[in-house]
Amino acid sequence: MTNFDSCKVAITGASGSLGRALLQALAQQGASLVALTSSREPLLLQDSAGTAIPLEQVCWQCGQEQELRQLLERVDILVLNHGINQQQLRSASAMSLALEVNALSSWRLLELFAEVVQQNPRPQRPKPEVWINTSEAEIQPALSPLYELSKRLLGSLVSLRSLDLAGARGPLRIRRLVLGPFRSRLNPIGVMGPKFVANQVIAQARLGIGLIIVTPNPLTYVLMPLNTLARWGYFKLMTRPSPGQL
Numbered sequence: 225m226t227n228f229d230s231c232k233v234a235i236t237g238a239s240g241s242l243g244r245a246l247l248q249a250l251a252q253q254g255a256s257l258v259a260l261t262s263s264r265e266p267l268l269l270q271d272s273a274g275t276a277i278p279l280e281q282v283c284w285q286c287g288q289e290q291e292l293r294q295l296l297e298r299v300d301i302l303v304l305n306h307g308i309n310q311q312q313l314r315s316a317s318a319m320s321l322a323l324e325v326n327a328l329s330s331w332r333l334l335e336l337f338a339e340v341v342q343q344n345p346r347p348q349r350p351k352p353e354v355w356i357n358t359s360e361a362e363i364q365p366a367l368s369p370l371y372e373l374s375k376r377l378l379g380s381l382v383s384l385r386s387l388d389l390a391g392a393r394g395p396l397r398i399r400r401l402v403l404g405p406f407r408s409r410l411n412p413i414g415v416m417g418p419k420f421v422a423n424q425v426i427a428q429a430r431l432g433i434g435l436i437i438v439t440p441n442p443l444t445y446v447l448m449p450l451n452t453l454a455r456w457g458y459f460k461l462m463t464r465p466s467p468g469q470l
């Protein structure tokens with residue numbers, strides 16, 4: 225069972241609903257926390273007893289992933305959780321923002337963390353992990369085409385790159401978070417609460433589950449594993465590793 229005690233966990237989208245809930249839940253598990261946020265506002269969180277939760281707040285912007293290189297050397301678990309949902313939009317600039325925030329910045333952070341881990345081996349510590357929040361929108365309609373397109377791209381990138389970055393020989397352990405609708409700024413009418421979702425994510429991660437699903441939709445529990453398996457098989461069959469490169 226994964227133990228978060230004294231583990232350093234960095235979370236993007238830290239000031240959002242799930243970001244805060246994950247930070248609070250991980251604090252209870254004894255993790256040491258880094259809040260990665262694009263906001264300049266100080267992030268003040270309290271535990272259930274009203275005591276301030278100690279955390280290191282680091283500002284970053286999409287496109288400036290390389291600036292997090294030194295920080296990532298100290299991180300055991302990187303949670304890629306930032307996201308944007310521009311419902312009803314379809315302009316080129318909205319598409320570009322959705323792809324950048326929801327897919328490409330997470331992909332770049334995944335690659336950067338893998339590179340950092342390879343350059344700084346940690347033989348005495350558990351394998352570093354990346355948790356990637358792709359969403360149920362990877363395989364189901366989310367009433368937001370740009371959101372679906374960008375989350376599907378992220379899901380496919382994760383499946384393809386996991387062939388080299390994860391597994392027995394890869395430098396990382398990758399967990400995919402496939403979440404159903406929960407209440408937040410991104411989805412004010414979500415049916416689940418962010419605290420419930422965060423606790424479920426952590427409970428499943430503690431059990432060692434790699435495909436973490438939290439949703440009231442029973443179809444996702446059937447379709448998501450099938451989709452992931454099919455994509456894994458297709459990508460493995462159609463691609464080869466590049467010698468000497470990750």
Ligand SMILES: NC(=O)c1ccc[n+]([C@@H]2O[C@H](COP(=O)([O-])OP(=O)(O)OC[C@H]3O[C@@H](n4cnc5c(N)ncnc54)[C@H](OP(=O)(O)O)[C@@H]3O)[C@@H](O)[C@H]2O)c1
Pocket residue numbers: 236237238239240241242243260261262263285286304305306307308325357358359360402403404405406407408409410411414
């Ligand atoms: N709510 C749902 O129903 C649902 C369902 C499935 C998956 N998800 C996923 O869960 C994750 C968390 O979302 P949430 O529901 O908690 O929404 P949220 O409260 O809106 O949080 C999203 C956070 O992402 C960060 N972000 C937004 N735009 C950004 C940008 N341009 N550059 C960098 N960071 C940006 C912001 O955090 P900072 O200000 O701290 O940077 C923002 O608070 C997202 O990836 C979302 O796609 C949500």
